[in-house]
Amino acid sequence: MKPQAVTEFYRRLRAQTPQPASELQYVNVYTLLVAVVLSAQATDIGVNKATGPLFARVDTPEKMLALGEAGLKNYIKTIGLFNAKAKNVIALSKILRDEHKSIVPRDREALQKLPGVGRKTANVVLNIAFGEPTIAVDTHIFRVGNRTGLAPGKTPLHVELKLEKKTPAEFKQHAHHWLILHGRYVCKARTPECWRCLVADLCAFKPKSPAPQSDEARRNKKAKIKKKAAAKKKSVKKKAARQNRAMPFIQYHKDGSLWAKGQTIGDILTGYWEWFRKDGTKLRSGTFKDGAQTGEWTTYDKKGRVYKITAMKPGLKSTGKAASLKKRS
Numbered sequence: 001m002k003p004q005a006v007t008e009f010y011r012r013l014r015a016q017t018p019q020p021a022s023e024l025q026y027v028n029v030y031t032l033l034v035a036v037v038l039s040a041q042a043t044d045i046g047v048n049k050a051t052g053p054l055f056a057r058v059d060t061p062e063k064m065l066a067l068g069e070a071g072l073k074n075y076i077k078t079i080g081l082f083n084a085k086a087k088n089v090i091a092l093s094k095i096l097r098d099e100h101k102s103i104v105p106r107d108r109e110a111l112q113k114l115p116g117v118g119r120k121t122a123n124v125v126l127n128i129a130f131g132e133p134t135i136a137v138d139t140h141i142f143r144v145g146n147r148t149g150l151a152p153g154k155t156p157l158h159v160e161l162k163l164e165k166k167t168p169a170e171f172k173q174h175a176h177h178w179l180i181l182h183g184r185y186v187c188k189a190r191t192p193e194c195w196r197c198l199v200a201d202l203c204a205f206k207p208k209s210p211a212p213q214s215d216e217a218r219r220n221k222k223a224k225i226k227k228k229a230a231a232k233k234k235s236v237k238k239k240a241a242r243q244n245r246a247m248p249f250i251q252y253h254k255d256g257s258l259w260a261k262g263q264t265i266g267d268i269l270t271g272y273w274e275w276f277r278k279d280g281t282k283l284r285s286g287t288f289k290d291g292a293q294t295g296e297w298t299t300y301d302k303k304g305r306v307y308k309i310t311a312m313k314p315g316l317k318s319t320g321k322a323a324s325l326k327k328r329s
């Protein structure tokens with residue numbers, strides 16, 4: 001994405017949410033850190049449900065250590081991977097108490113040394129708690145960065161470094177939130193809602209998702225398909241009826257005078273037949289019987305032009321040869 005488009009991209013997201021905030025609930029920097037650690041591979045809503053009662057009672061490393069791992073598990077057992085997360089929260093609380101005077105450090109390296117804290121968590125804490133212009137790349141931002149062409153990269157770190165490079169300074173502070181909100185509510189993983197996307201014209205994603213059909217449009221489409229199927233069924237029935245109908249069978253001599261007449265049902269000659277001489281007098285007549293006629297007949301139209309050649313098999317069914325010949329003069 002070109003720099004001008006990047007600026008416009010952020011400008012529109014900012015206009016929509018001028019003051020974005022984290023959807024994780026917390027009461028101070030320590031609880032923010034705990035909430036972010038708990039949110040790995042979990043939804044913010046699920047984490048908030050568990051941390052609401054927890055943070056009402058526990059808001060410092062000391063209180064967390066007093067609660068203990070088993071007590072903490074009771075609060076967070078609805079969150080995925082809660083056993084490992086409880087262990088990490090107790091361990092990081094101990095380090096904060098013993099090495100940082102129970103204060104969350106404003107330092108990426110120190111943060112990343114805490115159990116359960118990776119680069120993404122450190123970036124979130126630095127951004128939200130300390131106002132640093134970091135961009136934590138989670139699953140939403142990774143997807144949006146790649147899909148839109150804003151910051152394509154194979155790993156979250158690649159995407160983060162590209163975003164840092166491409167994001168204009170004026171947007172860096174809130175870029176993390178704008179991109180998360182956009183990925184979570186519009187540029188969704190399975191079906192991005194391109195039809196209502198603010199930045200659709202700037203986005204490189206080509207197979208843009210169309211708007212879902214209204215109930216009425218869906219009903220109309222169903223009715224149309226049903227109608228088409230009924231018409232097809234009718235035409236098949238008509239064709240079958242036509243093929244089963246007795247049709248006159250007439251042939252002419254080359255000079256256009258009547259040579260033979262009888263009747264057919266579909267491709268099969270059936271019923272009576274009469275042969276005539278060129279002067280119009282009857283030569284022979286009779287009825288067709290299975291196996292009674294074989295050989296090849298040349299048929300002429302009234303003007304004496306070759307109309308078709310019909311090869312008759314025993315059983316009086318014409319072969320494909322007749323069908324392959326076109327009417328010609």
Ligand code: SF4
Nearest residue numbers: 187192194197203205
């Ligand atoms: S147009 Fe579609 S793919 Fe592109 S950012 Fe918007 S929602 Fe995502």
